[in-house]
Amino acid sequence: MASIDAKATTQEVEGEPPDRSGVQLPVWDSGSAPGSDVHGAQDENSPPLVPLQALDELWFQVSGTVCNLRCHHCFISCSPENHSFWFMTREQVARALDASESLGVKEYYFTGGEPFMNREMEGILEDTLRRGPATVLTNATLIPERRARALARLRDGSRYSLELRVSLDGIDPEMNDAIRGEGAFHRCMEGVENLVTHGFLPIITCMRSWPEEKTDAMLASFRTLLAEVGYHRARIKILPPLLLGEEARRSRGYEETERVTHEMLHGFDMGELLCSRARLVSAQGVHACPILLDAPSARLEDSLEEAVGRPAALAEQACFTCYMSGSICSNAPAGGGWESQ
Amino acid sequence: MKSEGASEAAQPRAPGEGELPGYTRVAAFGGVYSNHLALAEAVADARRRGAESLLCLGDLGAFGPSPDRVFPILRDEGVDVIRGNYDDSIARGLDDCQCGYTDPADNHYARISYRYTFRNTSQENREWMGRLPSHRRFRLGELEVLACHGSPRQVNEFLWESTTPDHFLEKLAREHGCDVILGTHTGLHWSREFAPGKWYVNAGALGRPANDGRTTVTYPFLQARDRDLEVEFVPVAYDHEALAEEMRREELPEEFVETILTGWWTTCLEVLPGKERARGRW
Numbered sequence: 105m106a107s108i109d110a111k112a113t114t115q116e117v118e119g120e121p122p123d124r125s126g127v128q129l130p131v132w133d134s135g136s137a138p139g140s141d142v143h144g145a146q147d148e149n150s151p152p153l154v155p156l157q158a159l160d161e162l163w164f165q166v167s168g169t170v171c172n173l174r175c176h177h178c179f180i181s182c183s184p185e186n187h188s189f190w191f192m193t194r195e196q197v198a199r200a201l202d203a204s205e206s207l208g209v210k211e212y213y214f215t216g217g218e219p220f221m222n223r224e225m226e227g228i229l230e231d232t233l234r235r236g237p238a239t240v241l242t243n244a245t246l247i248p249e250r251r252a253r254a255l256a257r258l259r260d261g262s263r264y265s266l267e268l269r270v271s272l273d274g275i276d277p278e279m280n281d282a283i284r285g286e287g288a289f290h291r292c293m294e295g296v297e298n299l300v301t302h303g304f305l306p307i308i309t310c311m312r313s314w315p316e317e318k319t320d321a322m323l324a325s326f327r328t329l330l331a332e333v334g335y336h337r338a339r340i341k342i343l344p345p346l347l348l349g350e351e352a353r354r355s356r357g358y359e360e361t362e363r364v365t366h367e368m369l370h371g372f373d374m375g376e377l378l379c380s381r382a383r384l385v386s387a388q389g390v391h392a393c394p395i396l397l398d399a400p401s402a403r404l405e406d407s408l409e410e411a412v413g414r415p416a417a418l419a420e421q422a423c424f425t426c427y428m429s430g431s432i433c434s435n436a437p438a439g440g441g442w443e444s445q
Numbered sequence: 446m447k448s449e450g451a452s453e454a455a456q457p458r459a460p461g462e463g464e465l466p467g468y469t470r471v472a473a474f475g476g477v478y479s480n481h482l483a484l485a486e487a488v489a490d491a492r493r494r495g496a497e498s499l500l501c502l503g504d505l506g507a508f509g510p511s512p513d514r515v516f517p518i519l520r521d522e523g524v525d526v527i528r529g530n531y532d533d534s535i536a537r538g539l540d541d542c543q544c545g546y547t548d549p550a551d552n553h554y555a556r557i558s559y560r561y562t563f564r565n566t567s568q569e570n571r572e573w574m575g576r577l578p579s580h581r582r583f584r585l586g587e588l589e590v591l592a593c594h595g596s597p598r599q600v601n602e603f604l605w606e607s608t609t610p611d612h613f614l615e616k617l618a619r620e621h622g623c624d625v626i627l628g629t630h631t632g633l634h635w636s637r638e639f640a641p642g643k644w645y646v647n648a649g650a651l652g653r654p655a656n657d658g659r660t661t662v663t664y665p666f667l668q669a670r671d672r673d674l675e676v677e678f679v680p681v682a683y684d685h686e687a688l689a690e691e692m693r694r695e696e697l698p699e700e701f702v703e704t705i706l707t708g709w710w711t712t713c714l715e716v717l718p719g720k721e722r723a724r725g726r727w
Contacts, residue, residue, distance in 0.1 A: 158598075204612075205612040206612070207616075208612055208613050208615070208616030208617075209610070209612070209613065210608070210609070210610065210613045211608060235610055235612070236608075236610030236612075236613070237607060237608040237610070237718065259720075263606070263607065264607050264608065264610065264720075265605075265607040265608050265718040265719045265720045265721075266719070267718070267719050303723060304719065305719050305722055305723055320549065323549070337714075337722075337727055339715070339722075435718075436545075436603070436715075436716050436718075
C-alpha cells in the first residue's frame with residue numbers, strides 16, 4: 105500500500121514541472137466541514153464525521169444479501185442462504201427514485217448479492233433509465249442470451265447509459281473459482297460474451313489478489329482472455345481487497361492501526377470518500393455506504409429524505425481502504441474535490 | 446463579460462448586482478488543446494456568422510503542438526477565456542492535469558502530454574492563465590448564461606450526455622442561478638433543453654475531433670430568440686494534415702496524430718461512459 109501521505113497530493117511527475125513546494129490542490133479540512141460544531145471542531149474521541157456534500161450517487165441493495173454464489177472474498181458474506189437483507193421490490197425502488205429527483209441525484213447503482221436474482225430487476229432498470237444512468241454490479245452468471253437482449257433493449261430505449269459491472273477474479277477457472285466457486289468462471293465468461301454480442305462494453309472488475317507489481321502483467325492476461333470472447337476493447341478496473349466478511353477469513357482482517365483518525369483527515373480531500381456524495385438504500389433503510397450494509401454505525405435513517413441530513417461516521421476499519429484507495433465503488437474517478445462546494 | 450472568483454464554485458448573483466453584458470449571437474469554443482489551426486478557422490467562421498462575442502471555455506493546452514501559438518490568437522481576436530483544469534495545472538505547476546485518470550495507459554499518455562505542454566508554455570502565458578476567471582456570466586436575449594469549464598460546481602467534472610440527468614441539471618441551474626449552463630471538459634458536444642426555458646450546452650472541443658470518424662472539429666453558435674435559445678453545432682474544417690505534421694515534428698505520440706487524421710480517439714478513453722465509448726472505434 106502507498107503511504108498515507110500519498111492521497112493528499114496528485115501523482116508525482118519526475119523531474120518537472122519544477123518547484124511545487126507548498127503547492128497542493130485546495131482541500132476541504134474536516135475541521136471546518138459542515139456537520140462539525142459551531143467552532144469547526146469534532147469530538148476527537150468519536151469517529152470522524154463526513155457530511156454529504158451532494159447526493160450524486162444513489163445505490164440500491166436490490167437483492168439484499170442474496171446471491172447465487174458464495175465467494176470467499178465477499179465483504180458482506182452474501183450467499184443463497186444469507187437472508188439478513190431481503191430483495192427490494194420495484195415499488196420500493198420507485199419510491200426512492202421519485203425522492204431522488206428533487207435531490208438532484210446524478211447516477212444510480214444496483215448491487216447485492218446478485219442483482220439479477222431479483223425477479224423485478226429488468227422492470228427496476230426500466231424505471232431507472234427513464235430518469236438517469238444506471239449501473240448494475242453483477243457476477244454475470246445469470247445473463248443468458250435472452251437477458252442480454254432484454255438489457256440491450258432497455259439500453260437502446262434510453263438516452264442514459266446502462267453499464268454492467270462484471271466481477272471476475274481470475275484469468276482462468278483455477279484462479280477465479282478458488283475465490284468465486286466451482287463453475288463460476290465459465291458461466292461468467294458466457295455472460296460477458298452475451299453482453300458483448302449485444303453491444304455492451306462491460307466494466308470488468310477484479311479484486312487484486314496478487315502483489316501490486318504484477319498488476320500490469322495481470323491486466324495484459326485479462327485483455328487476452330476477454331479478446332477470446334470477442335471483447336477487444338475491454339474496460340477493466342482492479343480493486344483493492346476489503347478485509348471484511350469472508351475476505352477477512354480468506355486473507356486477514358484489518359490491523360488495529362488501520363483506522364481513519366481525525367489527524368489523518370487534515371489536508372485530506374473529503375471528496376475522495378464515497379460517503380461524501382452517495383447513500384445506499386436497502387429494504388431496511390438508508391445506509392452511509394454500500395460496503396457497510398451490515399454495520400450498525402452506517403445505518404442512518406428509514407427514508408432518503410431524512411438520511412441526506414445525516415453525516416457518515418468513519419467508524420469502521422473498511423473506511424481505511426476507501427481513505428487509501430479513493431472511491432473504488434464508482435465507475436469513474438471522482439476527479440478530486442477541487443472547486444467542489 | 447463579468448468574471449467571477451478565481452477558484453470558487455459559481456455563486457448565484459446577489460440582488461442588485463450590476464447589469465450583465467448582453468448579446469444575441471455568441472460563439473463558444475471548447476478545449477483548444479494547442480490546436481491553433483482549428484482555433485484560427487473557428488474564430489474566422491464565427492466572425493463571418495456575426496458573433497458579437499467569442500468565448501473560450503478553457504483547456505488551452507494538451508495533446509497538440511507548440512502550446513504558445515494559441516495565445517496570440519485569443520488575445521488579438523478579443524476572445525474571452527475561462528480557466529480550465531489544464532490551464533490551472535500548468536499555471537500553478539501542479540503534478541498533473543487534474544483529469545483524474547486511473548487507467549495506466551491513459552495516465553501514460555496524459556503524462557506525456559502534460560510534460561510537453563508544461564515545458565513549452567512560456568512563463569508569461571502561464572501567468573496569464575493563472576489570472577483567468579473560472580466562470581463568466583452574460584445575457585443572451587433574455588436568458589442568463591453561466592459559462593464554466595466542467596460544471597458550475599467543479600472545474601473538472603465531466604458532464605456527458607448519457608450520464609447527466611435532467612433533474613441533476615435542474616439542481617445545478619437552481620443552485621447557481623442561471624438559465625443556460627455552458628461548459629466543455631468532455632470533448633464531446635451536446636445540448637439539451639432540460640426544463641422549459643433551461644438549457645445545457647457542452648461546447649465539445651476545438652482541439653480534437655468528436656470521436657466520430659470525421660476530421661472536422663466542432664463549436665456551438667448560440668443565438669437568442671427572446672427567451673428561446675437556438676444552438677447550432679458548427680463543424681470546422683481546418684488543415685488537419687498540417688497539424689499532424691507539426692505534431693510529428695514535435696515528436697508527440699503517434700496515437701495523438703492518429704486521432705487528428707482519423708477522427709477517432711485513441712487515448713484517455715477510460716472516462717467515457719458506455720454509450721459514448723461504444724460510438725467510437727477504440
